[in-house]
Amino acid sequence: MTNEHNQPLLKIDNLESYYGPIMAIRGVSLEVNEGQIVTVLGANGAGKTTLLKTISGVMDPEKGTVALSGEFIQGLAPDKVVQKGIVHVPEGREIFPILTVEDNLKMGAYTRSDKAGVAADMELVYDYFPILKERRSQEAGTLSGGQQQMLAIGRGLMAKPRIMLLDEPSLGLSPLLVKEIFSIIRRLNREQNVTMMLVEQNAKVALDVAHYGYVMELGRIVMSGEAAKLRESKDIQEFYLGAQQDTQRGQRRWKQRKTWR
Amino acid sequence: MDILQLIVSGLANGCVYGLIALGFVLIYKATEAVNFAQGDFMMLGAFITLGFTNADHMDLPFWLSVILAIGIMGILGYLLDMIVLRRMFGQSQVAVVILTIALGFVIRFIAGLIWGHEPQSLESPLSGLELRFGGLVLGMDEVWVIIVTVALTALLYVFFARTKLGIGMQASSQNQLAAYYMGIPVKRIHSMIWALSGVVAAIAGILFASKGSIDPTAGLLGIKAFAAAVIGGFGSLPGALLGGIIVGLVEPFAARYMPAGYSQIFPYLILVVMLVVRPHGILSQIQTKKV
Numbered sequence: 001m002t003n004e005h006n007q008p009l010l011k012i013d014n015l016e017s018y019y020g021p022i023m024a025i026r027g028v029s030l031e032v033n034e035g036q037i038v039t040v041l042g043a044n045g046a047g048k049t050t051l052l053k054t055i056s057g058v059m060d061p062e063k064g065t066v067a068l069s070g071e072f073i074q075g076l077a078p079d080k081v082v083q084k085g086i087v088h089v090p091e092g093r094e095i096f097p098i099l100t101v102e103d104n105l106k107m108g109a110y111t112r113s114d115k116a117g118v119a120a121d122m123e124l125v126y127d128y129f130p131i132l133k134e135r136r137s138q139e140a141g142t143l144s145g146g147q148q149q150m151l152a153i154g155r156g157l158m159a160k161p162r163i164m165l166l167d168e169p170s171l172g173l174s175p176l177l178v179k180e181i182f183s184i185i186r187r188l189n190r191e192q193n194v195t196m197m198l199v200e201q202n203a204k205v206a207l208d209v210a211h212y213g214y215v216m217e218l219g220r221i222v223m224s225g226e227a228a229k230l231r232e233s234k235d236i237q238e239f240y241l242g243a244q245q246d247t248q249r250g251q252r253r254w255k256q257r258k259t260w261r
Numbered sequence: 262m263d264i265l266q267l268i269v270s271g272l273a274n275g276c277v278y279g280l281i282a283l284g285f286v287l288i289y290k291a292t293e294a295v296n297f298a299q300g301d302f303m304m305l306g307a308f309i310t311l312g313f314t315n316a317d318h319m320d321l322p323f324w325l326s327v328i329l330a331i332g333i334m335g336i337l338g339y340l341l342d343m344i345v346l347r348r349m350f351g352q353s354q355v356a357v358v359i360l361t362i363a364l365g366f367v368i369r370f371i372a373g374l375i376w377g378h379e380p381q382s383l384e385s386p387l388s389g390l391e392l393r394f395g396g397l398v399l400g401m402d403e404v405w406v407i408i409v410t411v412a413l414t415a416l417l418y419v420f421f422a423r424t425k426l427g428i429g430m431q432a433s434s435q436n437q438l439a440a441y442y443m444g445i446p447v448k449r450i451h452s453m454i455w456a457l458s459g460v461v462a463a464i465a466g467i468l469f470a471s472k473g474s475i476d477p478t479a480g481l482l483g484i485k486a487f488a489a490a491v492i493g494g495f496g497s498l499p500g501a502l503l504g505g506i507i508v509g510l511v512e513p514f515a516a517r518y519m520p521a522g523y524s525q526i527f528p529y530l531i532l533v534v535m536l537v538v539r540p541h542g543i544l545s546q547i548q549t550k551k552v
Contacts, residue, residue, distance in 0.1 A: 087442070
């Protein structure tokens with residue numbers, strides 16, 4: 001997916017991370033090009049969140065490299081990684097519940113010192129999420145789940161990231177809200193050229209919005225391709241999109257083997 | 262008139278308890294550890310000031326000594342976190358609590374070595390002066406304690422509500438993980454919180470010493486302040502001050518109207534009642550997370 005002169009914005013090579021003795025990601029390599037949305041699909045426990053945590057510096061890798069525009073950043077402290085331009089919007093929102101919506105957004109810009117830029121970005125966030133503007137002086141813990149997710153994304157934008165790591169933005173939201181959030185994600189990518197790495201269990205919405213996709217299982221990348229191609233793939237349809245295929249005998253085969261096993 | 266005087270002296274005592282309780286709550290909120298040496302920090306701050314300003318020690322000007330003592334206590338708090346407590350990151354809270362209790366003993370011992378075990382009083386320009394309104398006689402020192410506490414509270418309020426660093430401190434105490442994700446330097450902020458509680462302890466100590474005498478065991482007052490923090494709602498800054506003032510107000514009245522010897526148990530009696538009736542304290546901030 002990369003051409004010769006244009007190096008990828010984010011390049012991960014053979015990354016390995018452990019939770020204590022347990023190897024959570026086992027040699028993952030992937031690339032994210034500037035301006036793209038790249039999704040990483042996978043079931044619970046596939047290592048997707050660990051991958052994001054390792055990129056953002058909350059966890060340190062045992063082996064392998066993370067390069068942002070060619071500069072190695074693996075093992076840096078999280079605040080340094082944010083300053084380099086990677087922001088992580090964590091799973092389950094993780095907002096600051098007793099701060100106001102506006103203060104939450106300000107905290108997203110903690111590592112920045114350009115006041116005018118921060119103010120402009122605040123307006124940008126309010127443009128995309130008008131509900132946040134309406135609730136700007138309310139405590140964030142009193143927002144609904146969907147609004148908290150919007151706040152988490154808005155707070156991430158406030159860091160003016162070169163790449164945004166989104167961890168399960170659809171988690172615990174109604175289908176309608178998922179649709180709304182993803183349409184905003186698509187708009188942010190198209191209109192503001194925000195590069196995103198999107199980790200999802202909801203393969204359908206993720207593949208709809210993404211340009212390129214990886215499938216992760218048990219800590220490894222098992223499949224990758226253009227999002228459109230992945231959508232067509234028989235395995236993805238069966239195991240992640242829930243399509244049922246009948247065999248010649250007109251019965252569903254329960255012991256279907258994945259092609260990558 | 263009698264009652265008014267009791268109220269003022271109770272308020273003054275309560276402000277000191279409240280400030281020590283504030284130190285407890287600051288550290289607890291940010292790092293989820295309880296610093297049982299907070300009372301001894303207060304005592305140390307008082308003795309450092311006394312050591313600088315008293316005529317038989319260094320005889321420096323009072324206000325210079327105050328500034329020096331506050332600065333030293335702030336630096337001490339910062340270094341303590343950076344050098345000792347940061348290494349215990351991830352250890353159980355019990356380990357931190359035991360460490361701070363031990364630290365209290367060490368501070369008491371060192372203070373005794375340097376300044377002696379006899380009670381001494383701080384030579385401040387405030388002590389001895391009196392304010393008279395008709396029949397009412399108020400000690401200038403007590404009035405000052407109240408004024409300084411109110412001013413410090415207002416200052417802390419503005420700091421936590423308006424400045425980026427203050428909001429960052431709140432953020433990292435509310436959700437440490439999210440603070441990491443946002444690039445807030447959580448570890449440095451923890452050290453700064455320890456510095457801040459050192460500063461507050463020094464101010465409390467100076468106020469305490471200027472309205473009475475101080476000796477190395479004065480830090481045991483911290484236990485009463487701890488009770489005050491729990492009564493007010495452990496984890497709430499206004500609650501800490503409120504709890505302190507309640508404890509401070511109850512004491513003189515109990516001493517006056519109760520048989521001798523019973524007054525000391527009153528703060529703890531309130532504590533027990535509070536734990537039964539409203540275990541989170543008066544002004545608690547309990548937030549449940551939405552899934």
